[in-house]
Amino acid sequence: MDPIEHLFRRESGRMVASVTRIFGVHNLALAEDVVQDAFCRALEVWKVRGVPENPSAWLMATAKHRALDVLRRERTGRTFAPELSRLIESEWTIASTVKEAFSPEAIKDDQLRMMFSCCHPRLREEVQVALILHILCGFSVDEIASAFLSGHAMIEKRVTRGKKVLASSKKLFDLASDDFSARLSAVHRALYLLFNEGYHGASPESAVRGELCQEAIRLTRMLLEHPFGATPASYALTALMCLHAARLPARTDAAGDLLSLFDQDRSRWDRGLADEGCCMLELAATGPVLSDYHVEAMIAAIHTRAPNTEDTDWAGIVHLYDVLMTLRPSPVVALNRAIAIAQLEGGESGLKAIGAIADPHRLAAYPFYWAALGELALRQGDRQNARGHFRAALVRARNPMERRFLEQRIEACENGSGAPRVSFPRS
Amino acid sequence: MNEFVFLYRGGERPKSPGESQQVMQKWLAWFKELADQGHVVDRGQPLERDGGKVVGPGKSVTDGPFAEVKDLVGGYTLVKASDVSQAAEFAKGCPILERGGLVEIRPVMRLDM
Numbered sequence: 001m002d003p004i005e006h007l008f009r010r011e012s013g014r015m016v017a018s019v020t021r022i023f024g025v026h027n028l029a030l031a032e033d034v035v036q037d038a039f040c041r042a043l044e045v046w047k048v049r050g051v052p053e054n055p056s057a058w059l060m061a062t063a064k065h066r067a068l069d070v071l072r073r074e075r076t077g078r079t080f081a082p083e084l085s086r087l088i089e090s091e092w093t094i095a096s097t098v099k100e101a102f103s104p105e106a107i108k109d110d111q112l113r114m115m116f117s118c119c120h121p122r123l124r125e126e127v128q129v130a131l132i133l134h135i136l137c138g139f140s141v142d143e144i145a146s147a148f149l150s151g152h153a154m155i156e157k158r159v160t161r162g163k164k165v166l167a168s169s170k171k172l173f174d175l176a177s178d179d180f181s182a183r184l185s186a187v188h189r190a191l192y193l194l195f196n197e198g199y200h201g202a203s204p205e206s207a208v209r210g211e212l213c214q215e216a217i218r219l220t221r222m223l224l225e226h227p228f229g230a231t232p233a234s235y236a237l238t239a240l241m242c243l244h245a246a247r248l249p250a251r252t253d254a255a256g257d258l259l260s261l262f263d264q265d266r267s268r269w270d271r272g273l274a275d276e277g278c279c280m281l282e283l284a285a286t287g288p289v290l291s292d293y294h295v296e297a298m299i300a301a302i303h304t305r306a307p308n309t310e311d312t313d314w315a316g317i318v319h320l321y322d323v324l325m326t327l328r329p330s331p332v333v334a335l336n337r338a339i340a341i342a343q344l345e346g347g348e349s350g351l352k353a354i355g356a357i358a359d360p361h362r363l364a365a366y367p368f369y370w371a372a373l374g375e376l377a378l379r380q381g382d383r384q385n386a387r388g389h390f391r392a393a394l395v396r397a398r399n400p401m402e403r404r405f406l407e408q409r410i411e412a413c414e415n416g417s418g419a420p421r422v423s424f425p426r427s
Numbered sequence: 428m429n430e431f432v433f434l435y436r437g438g439e440r441p442k443s444p445g446e447s448q449q450v451m452q453k454w455l456a457w458f459k460e461l462a463d464q465g466h467v468v469d470r471g472q473p474l475e476r477d478g479g480k481v482v483g484p485g486k487s488v489t490d491g492p493f494a495e496v497k498d499l500v501g502g503y504t505l506v507k508a509s510d511v512s513q514a515a516e517f518a519k520g521c522p523i524l525e526r527g528g529l530v531e532i533r534p535v536m537r538l539d540m
Contacts, residue, residue, distance in 0.1 A: 006448065007448065009445055043440075043447055045473045047455065048458065048471050048502050048504060050455075050458075
């Protein structure tokens with residue numbers, strides 16, 4: 001990969017976090033201006049002189065100088081970070097204070113502080129995710145909108161609302177605070193959602209969504225680098241993301257069509273990521289707490305280790321879904337469990353398990369609920385019913401890839417071709 | 428071969444990291460093509476947008492005659508081309524044009540003694 005690909009976006013998060021630390025979170029907008037200004041300066045120089053050997057250091061140094069300029073120019077008329085105000089006021093300490101704030105260790109902490117601040121309890125989860133993407137991943141509102149397949153106006157509203165709440169909090173989240181573990185759970189959740197958003201929509205037409213998975217993994221790994229952040233649940237979440245991301249290259253065929261787990265060419269799975277996932281899962285296996293991320297990662301690990309769907313440990317998977325149902329019961333988890341039961345015991349048991357889902361109406365809008373019913377009907381040779389279910393799934397499809405996938409299943413019902421299979425929501 | 432100076436005037440600045448990335452990649456690609464074909468004599472230098480002064484009649488020092496940002500020269504490059512029309516062809520690929528800026532091409536005066 002080109003070393004400077006996504007350079008500005010990547011650096012943006014680090015730079016904004018560090019400048020905000022000095023300016024105070026109420027001056028977030030000013031910090032963003034300083035960073036964008038540093039980018040423009042870099043651009044002016046690099047476009048004719050070429051990119052320097054260490055562009056990250058160059059950018060960070062430029063942001064540091066700009067920040068110092070702004071502090072000197074505005075320190076009489078504006079309040080900056082309250083905890084640093086004395087040090088900024090004095091010409092004796094201002095330069096060393098800024099220098100310290102830009103040291104590699106401080107920068108890492110600042111990014112983490114910013115990540116935790118973005119997951120403010122007053123913000124809805126989708127706002128938290130948009131804010132993380134905007135501030136820490138350097139995505140513009142338009143880029144987020146295209147990644148989320150939603151409108152510019154809606155994302156802009158989320159980002160603006162998020163920034164307002166962020167700016168109204170007195171300072172960035174304190175990593176030594178008592179709220180740390182509660183906030184860490186919120187951070188896990190937001191990163192999990194970010195990953196999911198990318199995973200479900202990753203397709204050739206929307207390359208930006210695949211980047212969401214990469215960003216989620218990058219930020220989760222960042223948690224592991226901090227002594228407080230490296231909890232078993234953080235390792236489990238990293239494992240889960242790596243194991244799923246390992247399957248991304250095989251999720252679509254040459255034509256860009258979605259392939260279910262049953263039809264994927266397993267030789268195209270990313271073995272490096274899969275191994276990292278398994279290694280992370282081992283590191284996660286400490287401490288008294290079994291999080292839902294642990295269980296989901298263990299399920300993903302079983303799939304990754306299996307040579308094909310027939311030789312998959314379905315009994316183990318059903319057991320893990322049972323555990324997941326006690327930790328985080330949801331109709332989607334129940335549906336996945338039913339599909340695993342169908343693999344283990346046959347279609348009839350699968351249908352029975354689907355029928356037993358407590359609140360099926362919550363699944364009505366979920367295309368893979370209908371697709372699972374369709375696959376099980378098809379497996380029993382009931383083409384008529386299968387087609388009806390796939391049609392119901394089709395009208396609920398969320399993107400062109402899902403739509404094409406379901407159209408092909410309908411076709412399979414009509415002309416009798418295509419081996420019966422069970423489609424997985426998270427294949 | 429004759430030498431020409433490209434003066435880069437104006438051009439809207441990018442507003443997001445992603446946009447900055449795109450602009451930079453376009454410039455690098457354009458510049459590389461020019462340099463690979465041996466047309467760059469001197470890469471030149473970027474110029475600061477503010478802080479410039481103009482010394483006028485009566486040795487008065489002012490902040491410059493630049494009424495608008497679009498007139499500002501942001502940098503220059505010295506290129507080699509067979510004639511001004513070839514130099515103009517090169518300049519047509521300059522990414523500054525996509526952002527409302529322009530390239531002024533000036534032949535360097537030849538001093539054939």
